[in-house]
Amino acid sequence: MxxxxxxxxxxxxxxxxxxxxxxxxxxxxxxxxxxxxxxxxxxxxxxxxxxxxxxxxxxxxxxxxxxxxxxxxxxxxxxxxxxxxxxxxxxxxxxxxxxxxxxxKKPWPDLGQPRAPKDVAQRARTADGSIGCTGCHLDHFQGDSTVPRLAGQGRDYLAKTMADFRTRARGNNPGMSDLMIATSSDDLAALAEYLAGL
Ligand code: HEC
Ligand code: HEC
Missing domain, CATH: 1.10.760.10 (Cytochrome c-like domain)
Structure with a gap:
């Protein structure tokens, strides 16, 4: 708070x-x-x-x-x-x-965030396996065109915006909200940490 x-x-x-x-x-x-x-x-x-x-x-x-x-x-x-x-x-x-x-066209900055520990990374990859994040965000979470890059994005921002999709406080993409609602909050926490460290 x-x-x-x-x-x-x-x-x-x-x-x-x-x-x-x-x-x-x-x-x-x-x-x-x-x-x-x-x-x-x-x-x-x-x-x-x-x-x-x-x-x-x-x-x-x-x-x-x-x-x-x-x-x-x-x-x-x-x-x-x-x-x-x-x-x-x-x-x-x-x-x-x-x-x-x-x-x-600017270079993606290195925010110096640590790589996720093995168990967290494993949990994130399993969640990705069942939801298929990489089907849209691509193999290295680099995104393309209207799909955003997630790799190396700020961890707290990722956690916040995924939570906002979940409550539909961020309502500009109902499809992403549905996917976030279908993902447990523990999996989302693991994904935020994993993606930030890529
Ligand atoms: C069907 C395609 C699709 C799938 C599957 C998908 N996404 Fe997305 N995602 C999108 C699109 C498109 C956007 C951009 C939405 C917008 O325009 O606001 C987005 C936005 C996001 C954002 C916001 C990024 C930012 O900079 O604000 C996050 C975080 C995210 N997705 C995480 C995930 C995660 C984690 C998964 C898997 C659990 C996932 N997405 C699965 C298509 C997808
Ligand atoms: C006073 C601080 C502030 C200024 C100045 C500002 N931003 Fe932002 N910007 C934010 C915050 C905070 C967010 C996150 C909003 C949210 O999700 O609630 C954001 C989000 C964004 C996003 C969405 C990124 C994503 O990953 O989804 C874009 C694009 C953006 N800003 C572009 C700009 C541009 C271009 C300018 C200058 C013309 C600008 N901003 C000026 C604070 C600022």
Whole structure:
């Protein structure tokens, strides 16, 4: 709880300055270059691609199609986030496609997360075997197009977003929610640890 409270205060503070910067920018948003538009992202997603908080996802090197769909869904409100919704709402489709392309071309950062111990990895692989995560996320969990890369994503973020799919708090992909509901919470914990360490 403490961590969550701290995080929401942290985001609140950062978001306040981001929104202020967007509102008072001398250059109108439409006239900003791509570099201007992505400037604000690094306040949370990191200057060097390493997110500033463990519950913020890594977006550097993520699949472009997937990044675009998330920005679109944040703007539509299909994926709810008090933080990302106002940010994505400032963009039109062309901006989102260019931003998605821009981040997908950056190198995936090494978050330095440990490999899962053998028993945890075994549990995760067994869960994958019965649900078939790799059928969509591909053999090395590298993703493709609109399916996200999971390998090396932040562990706390993975755990949080899988829990959000499960409760449908993240409701933008009902199919993923059904799969997460069909997976036990112990298996999901093992998967988060395993995927983070890949
Ligand atoms: C104030 C902090 C903050 C800023 C600034 C910010 N983000 Fe985010 N972003 C987040 C958080 C937190 C999440 C996770 C939301 C959730 O799942 O609840 C997120 C999620 C995302 C996701 C979804 C990634 C995934 O793996 O599903 C994308 C894409 C994204 N942000 C892109 C951007 C872009 C592009 C910018 C700049 C235009 C930006 N963000 C600026 C905090 C921020
Ligand atoms: C039928 C194809 C399919 C299967 C099977 C599948 N996924 Fe997914 N998964 C997707 C798609 C598509 C998305 C993107 C959803 C969206 O656009 O928000 C996704 C999103 C995710 C995300 C969110 C990543 C992020 O950056 O926010 C996680 C975590 C995830 N899947 C984990 C899993 C795990 C673990 C399994 C196996 C237990 C699994 N998925 C099985 C297709 C699949």
């Amino acid at each position: 403490g961590g969550r409270l701290y995080s929401s205060r942290l985001y609140g503070a950062i978001l306040g300055s981001v929104v202020a910067a967007m509102a008072f920018a001398i250059t109108p948003l439409r006239a900003q270059t791509l570099d201007d538009k992505v400037q604000v992202c690094s306040a949370c997603h990191g200057e060097n691609g390493k997110p500033v908080d463990k519950t913020i996802p890594n977006i550097w090197g993520q699949q472009a199609g997937y990044l675009y769909i998330q920005l679109r869904d944040f703007k539509r409100g299909d994926r709810k986030s008090e933080i990302m919704q106002p940010i994505a709402s400032a963009f039109e489709k062309d901006d989102m496609m260019a931003i998605a392309e821009y981040f997908s």
